[in-house]
Amino acid sequence: MKFSPQLYLLDGSSYLYRAYYGIRDLATSGGLPTNAVFGFTRMLLGLLQEHRPDYLAVVFDPPREKTFRRTLYPDYKANRDAMPEELALQLPYVRKVLQALNIPALEAPGFEADDVIATLARRHAAEGVGVTVVTGDKDLLQIVGDGIGLLDTMKGRRSGPQEVLDRFGVPAERVPDVLGLAGDTSDNIPGVPGIGEKTAAELVARFGSLEAVLEWKHLVNGRKRQENLHAHADQARLSKTLATLRRDVPLEIRLPDLQRQRPNLAELIPLLRELEFEALEVAFTPPPPGVVEIYSDGSGSSSGPGGYGVVLRYGELEKELSGYECASTSQRMELLAAIRGLEALNNPRTVRLFSDSQYLVRGMSEWIHGWIRDGRLETPDALANQDLWQQLVALSRKHEVTWNWVRGHAGHPFNERCDQLAKRAAEEGLRAAELPGEPALEEKKVIPAPVGPANQAPVPVREESEFEVEEDGQLRLC
Secondary structure (H helix, E strand, O other): OOOEEEEEEEEHHHEEEEHHHOOOOEOOOOEEEEEHOOOOHHHHHHHHHHHOOEEEEEOOOOOOHEEHHHHHHOOOOOOOOOOHHHHHHHHHHHHHHHHOOOOOOOOEEOOHHHHHHHHHHHHHHHOOOOOEOOOOHHHHHHHHHEEEEEOOOOOOOEHHHHHHHHHHHHHHHHHHHHHHHHOOOOOEOOOOOOHHHHHHHHHHHHOOOOHHHOOHHHHHOHHHHHHHHHHHOOOOOHHHHHHHOOOOOOOOOOHHHEEEOOOOOHHHHHHHHHOHHEEEEEEEEHOOOOOEEEEEEEEEEOOOOOOEEEEEOOOOOEEEEEEEEEOOHHHHHHHHHHHHHHHOOOOOOOOEEOOOHHHHHHHHHHHHHHHOOOOOOOOOOOOOOHHHHHHHHHHOOOOEEEEOOOOOOOOOOOHHHHHHHHHHHHHHHHHHOOOOOOOOOEEEOOOOOOOOOOOOOOOOOOOOOOOOOOOOOOOOOO
């Protein structure tokens, strides 16, 4: 099966505000606020890792006073507060991050980001490219269709034609008609007094367009509504114009200009260090030459379904593994994740394995020696999860393995990524198990993808070495 190339267009202004308000009170030791640039970069990293677009661009708004809509209607978006000073201070750093990542940052004088996105989406969808617009802005729902979809990464939700119909009650191309009648308080678009979004959708669905509603207003129920449609007809037409995204923005950039490129690590790493983004620095720094890094995590309940997620990194290559077990403990899934990572290695390697499971890391780095010495590893039922410990010992003897603990749920990019893989595998496995006749979820492998040149000096991962544990670790929870 031949797959079409994928273009992702990211609504940069929407992402920025989400990052700014989603993370607060983050700053460098020198006092520079960094919450927006950190959140923006982390969300961007997640998008790159999970979706691996062939082409990508981030689109920003110009100052709202300098757009054609403000010329048409001076009160357009006049209800919005000015950009917070702390966010404005971080904009230059966001652009520096994009430059170091070799991701185009686009802006068109006189037009909003939505207009630029609509223009690029229509142009390249017509060329057979699959287009995904990354945004939480409902205004962009009007361009959905013909190879164009929306993705809200914060809510994990994709929107196609059916989702637009469910949201507005009309097809995507009629969304501006609905907004023209109902107005939009977030953008200060006036619409027609007395007509809300639900009524507007019903009228547009009945008559076919805003213009038809105005023409046949005498057939609209309610005398007051008829009077408002008559008195505010010009305002309704203006509102539709304000709500309609332009698809003819003059842009010289072409598809090859948007092709994904490797980051410029010589520029990126010093910038991340300046911003004191240690976790993000780890994400963009490849392993040392000849070393395989394995990040693993398990997800499960005391005895219920569980999933595991693994990320392997070697030089310029990267691979994901995930899987599901219908009945397993959290501890078993943590051990199984490490087993699956080591099983993926075809030849003896120098391995650095990272996990947030104290049970796994302390077990393989300390307790295992005592278990082997006193025979407990081989004595039936002498250890909990004995079968998995035996597999880990056998696999670790094939390689030179060091076991490293990372603090879970503390922003570490690979730990969080493995956690997401594990939870997703568990959820998908449960859904598959509930469908009669459906096969159980099989392990998912992702084609290796470049992560950067292997000659970059490694950045050490901060490791914690003190654990509060029972003497042999057998009662320690993950």
